[in-house]
Amino acid sequence: MPTAAPDFPGCDPVSLPTWDDVWAYDGRIEYWLRETGTAWVMRDAGPVHENAPNLLSELLTRMCLERGSRFLLAGAVYLMELDADGRPRQVLVGDQTIYLDRSVWRPRDPAIVLGVDPLPDVILEVDHTTDIRRNKLPVYEAWGFPEVWVDTPDESSPSRPRGLRPGLTIYVLDDGRRFRVADESRAFPTWTAAQLHAALNESRLSARTLADLTRVGRRLGRQEGTTPDDDPQLGRHRRQAHDAGLRAGRAEGLTRGRAEGLTQGRAEGLTRGRAEGIARQRTFLGRLVAQKFGPRAAERTAVLLTGIEDPDRLAEAGDLIIACDDGDDLLSRLS
16 A cells, blocks of 8 residues: 555546535545645546546446436546545546446535445456556555556546556456456346457447446346335336236227128137237347347247247247347247
8 A cells, every 4th residue: 555655647646635615626636645635636537537437327328228226327436545644645536437236325515534434345446547557556465455447538538657558357356455457247147258348448338338237237136125116116027017018909900890890800809819910920020139149040940939939938038039138149049
């Protein structure tokens, strides 16, 4: 842990002797140490740097729909260590702060205090023109933060420190003592560093990222005992769609039956309406597979769906299409 004012790449030192000075300062502070009276302030906090934490908020909001419950995103909040007298001694500021359980901590001034407040499950740092591996990451490790994501955006910068390449690195704390680099997140199981980086650097939401959000969100929901139906917005839409489908099927069958004017005609109309509804459901699933996995997977899926007449089983097939990572996985599970 630093004990003297270190060198923070991409930051400028500013004299701020007291915590009151820090609190009143209008600028993006990365690190402050009372012993030196120095704050290190980001030099180039532009749109590229701010894009990733904002986009992560959007992605996790979508994931909450699939999980069926909300996260707490505290943003760039102060992370503070106190001295023995209870005075602020050392402060870090990350780019995004994530709690999986929003009930464990309530945002309040002035900071998340080490040893007083529960630590967040994940901190996101963006190294566009900075390098937190030098001096800042060791503080996170010494304080026992469970997981830190460090993303270097695809868009380059002339002032980017040497040795930084585009990509995202996941650091997880082992035995409460040492960070190690992990291929996937511990807090968000199966979400890999490569998938995270792609999601934070794409210009529009891709089918692959949407599949990742669905997969991870539903896995977190299973751990918590929640489903998309527990989300007020998505649950309402799912119930409305289900009810509308039932009403449309009944209405179409009854209309055909009345037109034929006989009990037999009514039965045939109901059967025909149900068959046409199932056919439309198969067609919709085929378009969904084609959009997500391509025409080859869509053709093979159409063959497998031909033998399914039960609307509930077709709905389960739709859930598989959303949850699967690739076409081969989908075809294997449908088979």
